[in-house]
């Protein structure tokens with residue numbers, strides 16, 4: 001199987017655009033843009049996201065006991081690009097606030113899924129981070145979609161309503 005044939009085919013698969021965050025033992029924030037986020041199981045509630053082993057964030061996430069998946073909304077392309085950029089402070093813009101589990105979250109996201117680390121699966125050049133969902137947040141906001149190597153607007157319009165107050169949970173609340 002040729003790598004380009006695979007990436008060409010997978011470019012036809014529309015996916016969500018997320019920013020996954022965590023905080024390490026020193027309080028340093030980590031985050032990366034990911035379109036590999038998907039639900040796995042309802043009982044127990046499990047989700048997964050794949051992280052490249054060469055990523056600068058790999059050690060922090062594979063050592064973490066929790067992570068937060070921010071499902072970006074239409075118009076948050078700039079956030080997605082920033083959290084995919086190498087060699088910059090991805091949090092410098094100041095648009096991430098302490099949210100579920102005390103982890104960095106976007107108030108503009110259409111959903112947030114807070115996870116305790118369930119398991120880490122070795123998968124070729126990626127590690128699969130499997131999270132047990134411990135808290136969620138969702139609003140009716142049009143999601144950002146990644147399709148054909150570009151950010152896209154989903155055809156179906158969703159009704160926009162005022163954002164609900166952000167809940168702040170800490171590890172002790174699990």
Ligand SMILES: Cc1cc2nc3c(=O)[nH]c(=O)nc-3n(C[C@H](O)[C@H](O)[C@H](O)COP(=O)(O)O)c2cc1C
Pocket residue numbers: 017032033034035036037050051052054055056057080081083084085086087146
């Ligand atoms: C739309 C989009 C989706 C991405 N999805 C993933 C992903 O699912 N997993 C991953 O490891 N990297 C993904 N990346 C790349 C990372 O965001 C990041 O650029 C990469 O980890 C290199 O970062 P580094 O400088 O921290 O090494 C994606 C990038 C973009 C723009």
